[in-house]
Amino acid sequence: MRARRILALLTKDLLHTSRSVIIVFAIVIPLVASLVISLLLGTLFADAPRLGVVDLGASALPGALADVDYLSVRTYDDAALLVRDVEAGALDMGIVLPDGMDEAMAAGHPVAVDAYVWGESLIRDRTTLATALLRQMMDLAGREIPVMVETTLLGEGEAVPWAERLFPLVVIMTIIIGGTMVPATSLVQEKQGRTLGALTITPVTLGDVLISKAAVGMLITTVMGIVILALNQAFGAHPWLMMGLVALSALLAAEGGVILGTLVHDISTLFTVVKAIGILLYAPAIFYLFPELPQWVARLFPTYYMLGPIVEISLFGAGWGDIVGDVAILCGLIVVAGLGAAVVASRAAARG
Amino acid sequence: MTEHAIVAENLTYRYGELVAVDDVSFYVKQGEILGFLGPNGAGKTTTVRMLTGQSRPHEGRALLLGLDIAQDTSAVQAQIGVCFEVTNLYEQMSAAENLALFAQLYDVRNLDVDALLRRVGLSGRERDRVGAYSKGMKQRLMVARALAHQPRILFLDEPTEGLDPVSAEAIRNLVLEERERGATVFLTTHDMLEAERLCDRVAFIHQGRIAALDTPHSLKQRYGTRLVEAQVATESGALETRQIVLDEPETPGALQSLFSQEQVVTIHSREASLEDIFIQITGRGLA
Numbered sequence: 001m002r003a004r005r006i007l008a009l010l011t012k013d014l015l016h017t018s019r020s021v022i023i024v025f026a027i028v029i030p031l032v033a034s035l036v037i038s039l040l041l042g043t044l045f046a047d048a049p050r051l052g053v054v055d056l057g058a059s060a061l062p063g064a065l066a067d068v069d070y071l072s073v074r075t076y077d078d079a080a081l082l083v084r085d086v087e088a089g090a091l092d093m094g095i096v097l098p099d100g101m102d103e104a105m106a107a108g109h110p111v112a113v114d115a116y117v118w119g120e121s122l123i124r125d126r127t128t129l130a131t132a133l134l135r136q137m138m139d140l141a142g143r144e145i146p147v148m149v150e151t152t153l154l155g156e157g158e159a160v161p162w163a164e165r166l167f168p169l170v171v172i173m174t175i176i177i178g179g180t181m182v183p184a185t186s187l188v189q190e191k192q193g194r195t196l197g198a199l200t201i202t203p204v205t206l207g208d209v210l211i212s213k214a215a216v217g218m219l220i221t222t223v224m225g226i227v228i229l230a231l232n233q234a235f236g237a238h239p240w241l242m243m244g245l246v247a248l249s250a251l252l253a254a255e256g257g258v259i260l261g262t263l264v265h266d267i268s269t270l271f272t273v274v275k276a277i278g279i280l281l282y283a284p285a286i287f288y289l290f291p292e293l294p295q296w297v298a299r300l301f302p303t304y305y306m307l308g309p310i311v312e313i314s315l316f317g318a319g320w321g322d323i324v325g326d327v328a329i330l331c332g333l334i335v336v337a338g339l340g341a342a343v344v345a346s347r348a349a350a351r352g
Numbered sequence: 353m354t355e356h357a358i359v360a361e362n363l364t365y366r367y368g369e370l371v372a373v374d375d376v377s378f379y380v381k382q383g384e385i386l387g388f389l390g391p392n393g394a395g396k397t398t399t400v401r402m403l404t405g406q407s408r409p410h411e412g413r414a415l416l417l418g419l420d421i422a423q424d425t426s427a428v429q430a431q432i433g434v435c436f437e438v439t440n441l442y443e444q445m446s447a448a449e450n451l452a453l454f455a456q457l458y459d460v461r462n463l464d465v466d467a468l469l470r471r472v473g474l475s476g477r478e479r480d481r482v483g484a485y486s487k488g489m490k491q492r493l494m495v496a497r498a499l500a501h502q503p504r505i506l507f508l509d510e511p512t513e514g515l516d517p518v519s520a521e522a523i524r525n526l527v528l529e530e531r532e533r534g535a536t537v538f539l540t541t542h543d544m545l546e547a548e549r550l551c552d553r554v555a556f557i558h559q560g561r562i563a564a565l566d567t568p569h570s571l572k573q574r575y576g577t578r579l580v581e582a583q584v585a586t587e588s589g590a591l592e593t594r595q596i597v598l599d600e601p602e603t604p605g606a607l608q609s610l611f612s613q614e615q616v617v618t619i620h621s622r623e624a625s626l627e628d629i630f631i632q633i634t635g636r637g638l639a
Contacts, residue, residue: 001459008456016445194440198497201404201434202457203426350408 005204009212013186014219022185026178026220033170034231037163048072049125051133052082052091057099064136071132083116087154092121093129105141112148119154120161124234127317131237167232168288168311174228175306176281178221179253180260181274183213187261188270206349210341213261214254221250225310234314241320242313248330249306255337262344284308305330357382357505357536358403362412365398372398374560375412385527385537387551389544389630395560396540397437400507403538404434416505430458433503437510437540439490443483447474447493450482451500458501471529472496473522488519495523505536512546524550544626554626558634568626575632576624580607584614591617 050072053062066073074091076082082094096114098104104111113133117126130149137147190196190209200206225246229235235242264270274281284307287298298304309326312318358380365373373395380386390396401407403414405425414421416428442450448465455463469478472492482490491511498506508527512520527537527550541547547554548568555565564571578598583591594614596606598621610616624632 004459005457008453012442012445012453016442016449193443194436194438195442197406197436198440198454199457201406201429201432202454203430203459204457205426 001203002208006208006212006215009199009204009209010215010219013212013216020185020189022177022181023220026174026182027224029177030170030174030224030228031231033173034228037166037170038232049093049121049129050074050091051129052076052085052094054079054082054094054096056097057101059097059102060140061097061101061136064140065132068132068136071129079114083154086116086118089118089120091116091118092125093117095133102140105137105145108141108143108145110146110148111137112150115149115151116154117151122161123164123315124236124317127236131317164315165289165291167234167315168307169282169285170228170232171225171310172282172285172303172307174224175221175249175253176303178224179217179250180257180281182220183217183254183257184261184264184270184274185267186216187213187258188264188267192266200349206345207342210258210262210345214251214258214341217254217257218247218250221253222247225250229310229314232314236313236317238313238319242310245309245313245323245327245330248327248334249310252302252306252330252334252337255334255341258341259337259344262341262348302333305333355381356415357384357417358386358538359415360399360403360412361414363399363402363409363414364411365395365402365407366410371560373402373409376557376560376562377412378555378562378565380536380538382536383531383534384552385531385539385550387547387554388538388540388557389542389547389554389626390540390557391542394557396557397509399557400434400509400538400540404432404507405429430501431503432505432507433498433501434507435491435494435498435509435511437513439487439494441482441490441493441497443481445482446479447482447485447496448478450493451497454497455500460501463500468496468500469493471499472526473519488515491515492519492522495526499526499530502533503535505538506530507538509540510542511539512541512543520546544630548626556630556633563633564629571626571629572624575629578624579622580619581622582610582614582619583617584610585617 048070051065052074053065054076055062062073062075065071066075076085076094079096082091082096085091086094094116098112101111101113134147138145187196187210190199196206196209199209222243226243229242229246260270260273264273280301281303283301284298284304287293287295288307288311298308305326309318309323309330312323312326356379358378360376360378363373363376364371376395376399378386388396388399398407402409403416403421405421405428408422417431419428421428442453445453447469451463451465451468455465465478466475469475472495474489474492474496477485477489482493485493495508495511498508506527508523511523511527515523524546527539530537537550539547539551551568553565553567554571556563564575566574580596580598582594582596584594586592594610596603596610
């Protein structure tokens with residue numbers, strides 16, 4: 001019965017309040033921001049990562065790399081030409097394979113490879129290229145081999161491209177607008193329209209209403225988060241893990257939205273509060289925007305744990321082992337926020 | 353099955369230092385319409401909030417259909433319908449969508465929305481957005497919403513306040529139909545004529561306390577004064593009013609002298625209204 005009532009409220013919110021400005025914002029703003037960044041910085045519909053190869057011997061590696069369908073591989077005869085193209089941004093990465101490399105690998109000897117990286121290339125492209133390169137080398141050698149990659153950064157660009165600096169901002173906007181603002185606004189509108197009183201005079205409890213609001217926020221945020229990750233080709237190597245992280249972040253944001261919506265009584269106050277605490281909500285994205293800032297400070301903000309694991313996987317190729325600590329903190333915050341929402345709701349219910 | 357649909361026992365509610373409802377006790381029988389009358393701030397709405405589970409009494413308790421509303425809130429709320437004084441509909445939704453939503457919340461299957469809207473005179477407007485409705489239409493829709501699950505107790509808070517005569521009459525007729533169905537009705541109103549016409553009993557609430565509770569007829573018998581009011585023409589041709597109290601030993605003589613010594617233009621009897629009685633009991637009006 002209770003689940004059916006919550007579902008009825010959730011359906012009502014999705015179908016009948018979909019014209020609300022904040023829901024339109026929750027859908028449109030991340031999409032527009034993502035598209036604008038992609039169009040301005042040219043990352044939309046980007047080609048496969050571009051690799052240039054100079055083979056000083058007769059390695060089978062260039063052929064193996066050319067067969068990898070998610071790479072664009074070009075071979076060069078002259079290392080100087082390769083370096084020139086990397087500097088000009090025609091390649092994301094160029095590698096020079098030493099003479100006798102295959103034999104050295106087969107014998108299990110260490111192999112040294114010179115790699116030139118274009119400074120403005122996307123970090124995810126660099127990660128993809130490096131991963132593909134090592135995998136193909138291992139396949140050729142038939143075992144784990146010690147490879148030393150000497151990397152040289154070329155070109156005018158910064159080490160972290162702007163498209164990737166701005167990506168965390170788009171992600172946190174998606175989470176905060178959809179996850180926090182949608183439930184908070186919807187709840188405050190129910191109060192202002194006095195419909196909350198009409199609902200809680202039925203067998204529906206205030207808790208049911210809050211759960212339905214949180215579910216709407218979580219649903220919209222999860223869907224939009226997945227869309228944004230897809231648009232930015234930012235799922236990394238762990239798409240299911242990413243979807244799980246988006247859902248967890250959406251849940252924490254929705255709990256925050258429910259607490260905010262329960263405490264605040266009118267829309268003006270809600271927007272004033274959000275403006276006042278906005279810098280705290282978006283701070284972690286600002287630290288990603290300016291990598292020269294001390295990055296550890298970002299971890300002091302709870303919203304870092306919504307954003308950090310997603311960004312680490314999508315931009316920096318992190319795996320589960322790298323983010324497990326942050327995810328544990330995220331889960332802890334979800335429990336604390338859930339308890340906080342329950343306390344706030346029971347006090348509100350007692351006040352009537 | 354309990355004979356009383358509503359039992360209020362020593363209900364008390366405070367807003368800080370202010371005692372809004374002060375040790376109020378009463379009952380409402382099954383199938384009865386009780387009018388709850390009082391001026392603004394008398395404690396009517398606070399009492400309704402306690403009876404419907406929106407506020408917990410600071411002292412005392414309320415039993416509805418034998419259940420304590422504070423303990424079995426959801427079970428009681430499933431059997432009551434509440435029509436609020438202030439509009440609280442989903443204005444971006446249509447009337448049909450509003451009713452369908454609340455039917456789902458009450459777990460009512462197969463609600464005949466058209467029939468319900470026909471009952472309240474909103475047939476043909478069921479697909480219109482409620483935001484485009486007039487105040488009277490919204491009020492009728494709120495009554496329809498309160499009736500969607502055929503509640504055993506109906507709380508109506510000023511249901512005809514500020515409505516045009518047609519809408520007000522439609523709602524009064526619905527209240528009477530609900531009593532015919534067997535529902536108990538708790539009606540708060542300022543409208544004394546409405547209370548007299550609809551209510552089996554009325555309670556006067558004043559400064560958080562019940563000042564009187566009885567049938568309108570009994571209250572009039574007990575507190576009211578019956579009068580004969582006559583307009584007489586003076587020698588100058590002006591009209592003056594004469595009032596003679598009935599039920600007094602000197603009444604026959606006074607009437608006789610009125611007709612023999614004065615030129616009576618009009619004459620009629622006048623019974624005390626509930627408002628007169630309210631003023632007499634509480635020392636102030638209902639406004």
